Amino acid sequence: xxxxxxxxxxxxxxxxxFLDGMTFTLTLTTLSALGGLIFGTLLALMRLSGxxxxxxxxxxxxxxxxxxxLVLVIFWxxxxxxxxxxxxxxxxxxxxxxxxxSSLITFxxxxxxxxxxxMRAGIQSISKGQPAAAQALGLTYSQTMxxxxxxxxxxxxxxxxxxxxxxxxxxxxxxxxxxxxxxxGAASKVAQRDGRLVEMYLFAAAVYFVxxxxxxxxxxxxxxxxxxxx
Numbered sequence: 001x002x003x004x005x006x007x008x009x010x011x012x013x014x015x016x017x018f019l020d021g022m023t024f025t026l027t028l029t030t031l032s033a034l035g036g037l038i039f040g041t042l043l044a045l046m047r048l049s050g051x052x053x054x055x056x057x058x059x060x061x062x063x064x065x066x067x068x069x070l071v072l073v074i075f076w077x078x079x080x081x082x083x084x085x086x087x088x089x090x091x092x093x094x095x096x097x098x099x100x101x102s103s104l105i106t107f108x109x110x111x112x113x114x115x116x117x118x119m120r121a122g123i124q125s126i127s128k129g130q131p132a133a134a135q136a137l138g139l140t141y142s143q144t145m146x147x148x149x150x151x152x153x154x155x156x157x158x159x160x161x162x163x164x165x166x167x168x169x170x171x172x173x174x175x176x177x178x179x180x181x182x183x184x185g186a187a188s189k190v191a192q193r194d195g196r197l198v199e200m201y202l203f204a205a206a207v208y209f210v211x212x213x214x215x216x217x218x219x220x221x222x223x224x225x226x227x228x229x230x
Contacts, residue, residue, distance in 0.1 A: 006194075006196055021182055021187065032172070035107075047120055064113075066114070074177065122160075125157075130149065134148045169215070176188055
């Protein structure tokens with residue numbers, strides 16, 4: 001079955017695949033996760049603030065992002081961000097933002113919707129008696145969230161946040177539609193250059209599978225350790 005396959009093309013391309021492609025994929029995943037976590041926390045606090053207007057704005061944003069296909073959002077921001085830059089700077093023509101900045105903004109805004117729901121559930125898992133006790137001791141709402149609620153909520157939802165980050169790692173492969181040389185994009189370029197589509201796409205699938213499995217195993221071990229601490 002594999003007699004006509006040339007797997008040596010993989011060996012010859014390892015440097016390009018991992019030093020360029022995988023480095024880009026991991027960088028985009030890390031920056032998107034951090035940005036999505038910060039923005040998602042703000043959205044979660046807006047929904048839990050008790051101010052109806054803020055809650056509705058955050059809820060509308062989350063529902064909108066969760067109802068759109070990610071690849072469509074990627075395309076949308078790629079063509080829209082230059083015009084937003086033009087509008088913000090008052091330039092005479094659209095600002096050249098670049099495919100990386102557009103994809104990073106897209107993933108941050110998209111993942112924030114999912115992270116915010118995880119954060120909201122984590123915050124609501126904290127007993128109401130704790131913030132009440134903190135406020136009885138004289139802490140403000142901001143201090144209560146920073147020193148009492150959020151540290152415990154982060155620990156409770158850390159496994160779920162990491163699992164969502166694994167999904168994000170897989171989703172970043174969609175940036176190949178913008179001709180960005182992420183790991184899948186790099187594999188696709190090599191496959192088309194050498195005419196070895198099956199070999200390269202099999203290898204790309206195997207790499208994503210191995211990395212995701214190892215990361216999932218790490219999350220399960222972390223979850224077990226946190227459960228023991230409780």
